[in-house]
Amino acid sequence: MPPRVTILGLGYIGLPTAALLASRGLRVQGVDTNPAVRAQLAAGRAHIAEPEVEALLERGLRTGLLSLHETPPPAEVFLLAVPTPLGPDRAPVLEHVFAAARAIAPALAEDNLVLIESTSPIGTTARVAELLRALRPDLGALHLAYGPERVLPGRIMTELVENDRVAGGLTPEATRRAVAFYRHFVRGAVLGTDAATAEMVKLAENAFRDVNIAFANELSLIAEARGLDVWRVIALANRHPRVNILRPGPGVGGHCIAVDPWFLAAAAPEAARLIPAARAVDAAKRAHVIARAAALAEAGERLICLGLAFKADVEDLRESPALAITAALAQRFPGQVVAVDPHLAAPPEGLGAPLVALEEAFAAPGAVLVLTDHAAFARIPRAWLAGRALIDTRGLFREEESG
Ligand SMILES: NC(=O)c1ccc[n+]([C@@H]2O[C@H](COP(=O)([O-])OP(=O)(O)OC[C@H]3O[C@@H](n4cnc5c(N)ncnc54)[C@H](O)[C@@H]3O)[C@@H](O)[C@H]2O)c1
Numbered sequence: 001m002p003p004r005v006t007i008l009g010l011g012y013i014g015l016p017t018a019a020l021l022a023s024r025g026l027r028v029q030g031v032d033t034n035p036a037v038r039a040q041l042a043a044g045r046a047h048i049a050e051p052e053v054e055a056l057l058e059r060g061l062r063t064g065l066l067s068l069h070e071t072p073p074p075a076e077v078f079l080l081a082v083p084t085p086l087g088p089d090r091a092p093v094l095e096h097v098f099a100a101a102r103a104i105a106p107a108l109a110e111d112n113l114v115l116i117e118s119t120s121p122i123g124t125t126a127r128v129a130e131l132l133r134a135l136r137p138d139l140g141a142l143h144l145a146y147g148p149e150r151v152l153p154g155r156i157m158t159e160l161v162e163n164d165r166v167a168g169g170l171t172p173e174a175t176r177r178a179v180a181f182y183r184h185f186v187r188g189a190v191l192g193t194d195a196a197t198a199e200m201v202k203l204a205e206n207a208f209r210d211v212n213i214a215f216a217n218e219l220s221l222i223a224e225a226r227g228l229d230v231w232r233v234i235a236l237a238n239r240h241p242r243v244n245i246l247r248p249g250p251g252v253g254g255h256c257i258a259v260d261p262w263f264l265a266a267a268a269p270e271a272a273r274l275i276p277a278a279r280a281v282d283a284a285k286r287a288h289v290i291a292r293a294a295a296l297a298e299a300g301e302r303l304i305c306l307g308l309a310f311k312a313d314v315e316d317l318r319e320s321p322a323l324a325i326t327a328a329l330a331q332r333f334p335g336q337v338v339a340v341d342p343h344l345a346a347p348p349e350g351l352g353a354p355l356v357a358l359e360e361a362f363a364a365p366g367a368v369l370v371l372t373d374h375a376a377f378a379r380i381p382r383a384w385l386a387g388r389a390l391i392d393t394r395g396l397f398r399e400e401e402s403g
Contacts, residue, residue, distance in 0.1 A: 002026045002184065003076035006107070007261055008100040010037055010068075013149050014116055015046065015083035016053050016156045022060030022184050027332040029073045030066060033101070038068050049315065052157040073105045077113045077181055078103075080128075080314055084118045085255075090262045092121045099303035101128045105135035106329070113143045113177045113279075116165075119202055120146065122267045124197035129170055130331070145169040145178035145196045148202030151229040154314060164188040168198025170180045200267070212246045213257070214278035217285040220248035250371050251286040251321030251394040253310025258319040280349035287323050289369075290328050292391050296367045301389060305329065307372020308341040308348065315343040327351050329369075342376045370396050 002025060007018045007263055021028060022028045023249040032038050040047045044061055046054040060066025072078065082096040104114065114132065116125055124399060125146045147167045151159040164184045169175030176190040182190045193201075216234060223230035234245045252258045265272035297303055310320035317323050330337040330352035337353040340361045347355035358380065367389035370377065373396045385397060392398065 003073075003113075003181070004029065005077045005079060006031060006069075006075035006104070007079045007081060008032075008072060008103065009080065009096070009118070010041060011081065011083070012050070012153060012156070013046060014079070015041070015057070016151075016160060017079065017117075018066060019053055019060055019079065019154060020157065020160055020185055021058050022063070022066035025065065026184065028060065028066045029069055029075060030108055031069045031072050033070075033099075035070075038070065040250060042068050050156050053121050058156075072107045074107045074109060075112070077115065078104045078108070079115045079147075081117045084120055084263075086259045086262055088356060090253045091266060092263045094120070094124060094127075097124060097128065098131060101131050102135065105132055107140065108132065108136055109137055109140060111141050111143070111224035113145065114175070115145050115147050115178060117147050117149050118219050119148065119206075119256065119263065120199055120261045122196050122203070124151065124199060125168075125170055125396070136316045141173075143169065143171065143174035143177050143194065144233045145174045146179055146198040146203075148207060149184060149199055150160065150202070152180060153316065161185060161187050161195035165190045166193060166198045166201050167191070168193040168195040168201075169196070170195045198266070203260050203264035203267075205280075206257050207264045209246065210252055210257050210261045210282070211274055211278040212244075213249070213252050214281035214285075216246050216248040217251070219245070220286060222287065229398060231398055246394070248285075250289050250325055251282045251320070253318065253320040253322070255318040262357065282321075286325060288393065289325055289371075289393055293325075293329055293367070293369050296389050296391075297329065297336050301336075302364060302366035303329055303333065303337045304366045304368050304379050305337060305339045306341075306368065306370045307351070307362075307374055308339055308351070308355075309372050309374070313343070313375055317344075317348055323348060324352070324369060325369075326353060329353075340377075341372070342374060365393070370394050 005021055006029045007014050010030045018028045018030045044058040046057055085093050087093045125144050129144045149331045166184050167178035167182055167353045168307045169178050179190045179192045220230040236350050237243050261275045265275045287296045305326040307318055308323045325338050338356050339353045340358055362384045370392040373394040
């Protein structure tokens with residue numbers, strides 16, 4: 001008999017996981033504290049823009065394998081995919097995880113498996129276990145494990161299945177059960193370890209990308225100071241068989257890579273030197289882009305800011321440096337800044353600049369600031385750029401060299 005699964009938090013992670021498990025024949029009970037989310041999902045409409053999710057949601061509801069709940073029903077497996085944001089003091093906020101743990105406590109039974117998928121500081125699974133034992137001292141065996149998620153938005157349904165997966169239990173038995181659970185739907189390898197290691201693995205992955213991008217951004221500042229093309233430098237350096245430098249830009253965005261490194265640094269602040277330095281390089285790169293654009297604006301240039309999303313071809317504005325840079329310039333130079341982002345229907349709150357179509361932005365003179373490498377921008381006729389100052393943080397318009 002496949003296990004019943006109760007999933008708490010039906011967002012970017014919980015909803016695709018719920019829909020996928022239901023499509024594999026498991027009985028899935030989705031729980032979200034937000035009534036608007038539940039109402040929309042109950043109508044068969046996904047509240048996240050992610051390919052395939054809505055079709056599987058609709059099928060799950062129709063077959064009855066997927067149901068929606070306000071409070072957690074009993075199950076064999078409980079999966080927590082609730083938010084873990086960063087507090088104003090850069091400390092991880094775990095209140096949603098603890099609230100979810102308190103919510104499942106009454107529904108728990110002997111031998112249940114509790115899986116945490118929320119990105120969490122080292123030691124969180126052990127803290128949740130402590131809380132559950134305090135709330136349910138009557139239960140003997142309860143198995144807790146941490147199963148970090150490493151999917152790429154836009155490809156979540158594919159990567160949920162194809163990616164290798166780490167599953168770390170608080171005990172060897174919890175690890176064994178967590179690995180067995182993930183094998184229901186993961187085609188990649190499922191790698192068992194202990195819970196704290198799994199927690200650190202997730203944070204190490206995102207901190208690695210943050211440090212590497214900070215390095216690329218530092219290279220971009222050095223190359224600019226020496227009049228060199230950083231993209232060319234990186235392309236040639238990456239021909240070394242053991243070098244893989246990521247791409248520079250206006251700074252790192254999204255709610256993972258810009259956030260998770262702080263979770264890792266918080267684990268041992270006295271040991272973490274490189275991680276805060278990478279975050280500082282990121283802030284310095286944003287400030288540098290603003291300073292260069294401000295110099296043009298001070299000379300009377302109108303500024304055309306291309307892109308507000310944090311990366312190419314998505315509408316996601318979370319922690320977006322493009323949005324922060326445009327808003328900072330708009331505040332300093334009112335009436336001189338326009339923003340273009342074909343993935344957005346309306347200007348985000350607080351932008352302080354009009355959101356206009358490409359043609360309108362280029363209808364008048366103005367300097368061009370490339371902040372997001374949307375495919376639509378790569379198609380801009382080069383003639384439109386002639387005679388304009390250009391700050392291209394993404395290397396979108398650089399001339400390719402052969403070879
Ligand atoms: N989005 C990603 O690509 C990604 C990738 C890896 C890890 N993560 C991590 O996964 C976790 C969830 O992220 P997400 O992007 O799915 O978040 P999200 O904001 O899209 O969704 C979270 C959902 O949880 C609900 N919720 C909040 N508290 C709840 C509670 N106590 N009980 C039930 N539901 C509750 C919210 O209403 C919301 O619908 C975070 O820790 C995040 O860092 C996300």
